[in-house]
């Protein structure tokens with residue numbers, strides 16, 4: 001009895017203690033701490049709202065930025081979206097863990113990284129289709145997380161080789177092959193551009209967090225749109241659910257994106273832009289993740305809720321990124337910089353003391369090879385030496 005129990009205990013202990021890198025000494029620490037989260041999913045959401053001091057001082061307003069790069073799975077707001085899309089698919093029986101189900105997605109990177117991390121945590125495979133003009137950091141990260149990656153040449157959305165269409169096709173191929181081979185594994189096309197689980201993630205989490213962090217005292221919300229999920233979901237929550245009808249929702253749009261015209265003039269293309277067919281397909285900007293030349297279901301979900309738009313040039317975005325690093329120690333990527341330029345422009349159009357909320361979407365470490373290289377090539381980092389002779393103003 002006693003010997004058997006002791007033997008069983010020893011066996012159990014040695015199995016637990018032998019990991020792939022060799023045996024380890026284990027001690028049982030039973031903790032009741034509420035700061036422990038269950039897996040990487042527990043590191044998503046509840047991000048801090050940072051007061052950006054330099055921009056607040058320069059504008060006479062309070063500029064607050066939600067630190068979305070602190071989401072702990074894929075380090076961007078797309079963690080919220082990926083988690084919700086996967087959970088909704090599980091509820092609908094479209095994904096079942098542990099049987100070889102594969103999540104397919106077309107993404108410029110951030111959503112793919114969140115899906116790849118969560119796929120690992122939840123027992124799925126991930127197959128990511130992305131354009132080949134995005135920073136190498138993002139595709140490298142996808143490889144390290146075990147996703148299969150197809151990098152495809154930039155193609156119009158009407159082409160079957162556009163990254164989104166290719167991901168849809170790959171999911172169908174998986175499902176067809178399973179049916180032919182009588183396998184149970186499923187292919188699931190996450191479809192962030194059109195899926196309502198995208199903007200609903202922001203209705204459920206980002207919007208309520210902003211409301212409680214500001215106590216509802218917020219004059220403007222500024223955000224760029226890739227899929228449009230963030231701006232639509234947050235606007236819906238704050239305006240429709242919390243009835244902040246005086247809140248100004250402002251789209252931050254990089255150069256070359258058609259959304260600015262859509263918000264300002266109701267059409268994607270001005271007569272002059274109509275002449276350039278290339279422009280209609282591709283957003284010609286160094287900025288990654290925001291700016292698009294078609295209306296997605298997620299952007300459409302915010303119809304009537306976006307009040308204004310600010311167009312931001314690549315040069316302004318580069319200068320803002322440099323400004324934030326130099327004055328605030330905040331090191332961000334290109335879409336965050338576009339958001340901050342538009343937040344400054346918005347703040348200057350509002351009465352002094354107004355409160356403007358925006359997002360810092362991802363870290364500059366994900367953009368070293370492209371965006372931050374451009375900033376260095378522009379010579380912006382050498383300007384610091386002239387600090388005392390240059391009257392500095394944040395880019396606007």
Ligand code: PMP
Pocket residue numbers: 076108109110111224225226227228229230231288289290333335336361362
């Ligand atoms: N910033 C980054 C870095 C992104 O990757 C994205 C999404 N592609 C966005 C902002 C825009 O968010 P949304 O898709 O919700 O419009």
